[in-house]
Amino acid sequence: MVGKHQKQMHHKRSLIWLWVVLGTLLVVVGGILLHNSRSGPSVGISPPLMDSSVEISPAQAYEKYEHGAFFLDVRSQDEWNQFHIKGSTLIPLDALPNRLTELPKDIDIIVVCLSGHRSLSGTAILQQAGFKRISCLNGGLQAWIDANYPIEKGTP
Secondary structure (H helix, E strand, O other): HHHHHHHHHHHHHHHHHHHHHHHHHHHHHHHHEEEEEEOOOOOOOOOOOOOOOEEEEEHHHHHHHHHOOOEOOOHHHHHHHHEEEOOOEOOOOHHHHHHHHOOOOOOOOEEOOOOHHHHHHHHHHHHHHOOEEEEEOOHHHHHHOOOOOOOOOOOO
């Protein structure tokens, strides 16, 4: 009887330790996930989770266009050669982290792509680099064209 009682006590202690270890592991993993969700996306991670206030409508973007905002197109060279917003600057998304010094910090920057997904990633890269006056064209160039705002075809 003594042997069976000792085995049961040992089994209970093992289960208690198992629950303690699992609970500790759960707390650590939860803390890591919480910390990462608060620290924001890293450069190159997409799609970013961003404040939707950074997105602007085509009408808002056009108003900024008329007032001299800097339009940053993050599509590929081939896409830009097909059509783009007149006066926009092309820096493909994958090259953006290495070309931040080419961007103005003293005027509004509107980041654009075809549909609005890559431009959200570009906007996140700029935010992480400390740019403050940035917006993303909601719906991308498709929405810009649908609103009948001017584009330029081919290379300038």
